Amino acid sequence: MSYRTKFDLVVSLGHRCYTAIQLRRMMIHGGTMPFDWIVSDGVGVTEAIRSKFAGALAKENLTFRGDRIEDVRYRFDHVHDFPLKSDFLTHYDLAVRRRNEITDRFFKALDSGKSILFIRHELPECASEANARNMIDAIGGHSRGICHLLYLSHKLDKSSSGDRLTFVRTRNTEELTDGEWEMCCPAFTRSGRSKITIRHWLPLCRNGLDR
Numbered sequence: 001m002s003y004r005t006k007f008d009l010v011v012s013l014g015h016r017c018y019t020a021i022q023l024r025r026m027m028i029h030g031g032t033m034p035f036d037w038i039v040s041d042g043v044g045v046t047e048a049i050r051s052k053f054a055g056a057l058a059k060e061n062l063t064f065r066g067d068r069i070e071d072v073r074y075r076f077d078h079v080h081d082f083p084l085k086s087d088f089l090t091h092y093d094l095a096v097r098r099r100n101e102i103t104d105r106f107f108k109a110l111d112s113g114k115s116i117l118f119i120r121h122e123l124p125e126c127a128s129e130a131n132a133r134n135m136i137d138a139i140g141g142h143s144r145g146i147c148h149l150l151y152l153s154h155k156l157d158k159s160s161s162g163d164r165l166t167f168v169r170t171r172n173t174e175e176l177t178d179g180e181w182e183m184c185c186p187a188f189t190r191s192g193r194s195k196i197t198i199r200h201w202l203p204l205c206r207n208g209l210d211r
Contacts, residue, residue, distance in 0.1 A: 042126035
């Protein structure tokens with residue numbers, strides 16, 4: 001893949017809602033996808049994509065934790081799909097229907113042949129180049145188009161870019177500033193019509209965001 005490769009769609013892979021919120025703020029959000037509004041474990045993301053979410057939201061795997069509903073199958077925390085109360089299963093059918101809709105949208109996008117940029121700001125305990133490679137491998141197993149993963153974490157040893165992965169070492173913080181997100185995604189206009197290219201990340205990969 002050339003550094004001039006252009007992308008048709010930008011998809012958040014979490015690890016929490018803030019990634020999708022930032023993409024929306026920059027008007028580059030490609031529509032609601034499965035990882036937008038949950039808190040996700042990076043290994044669980046890879047497992048879910050690889051298995052096409054087999055067993056996700058099975059009743060026996062859901063546990064009320066007070067401030068979230070945990071799906072222990074993939075270690076996902078749901079904070080928007082259910083009411084946060086002990087009888088959350090009264091809304092189960094509606095939650096499953098909504099999740100199935102956005103899961104279908106995700107895999108239809110992969111099967112569309114479009115070039116897709118995936119973005120994940122990783123949980124510190126899950127951050128590693130190996131985990132990122134497993135994630136893009138799982139995506140590639142379902143995709144008919146070009147896919148690239150922009151992987152952000154302060155736990156990375158360095159920033160770098162290759163054919164399928166761009167690693168950006170960030171500051172040691174849970175939330176990046178608006179400006180830092182814009183450094184990662186600078187090529188879109190506010191109309192959302194222009195396309196992002198890998199070459200815009202080269203200075204970022206030399207310097208990172210941890211300065």
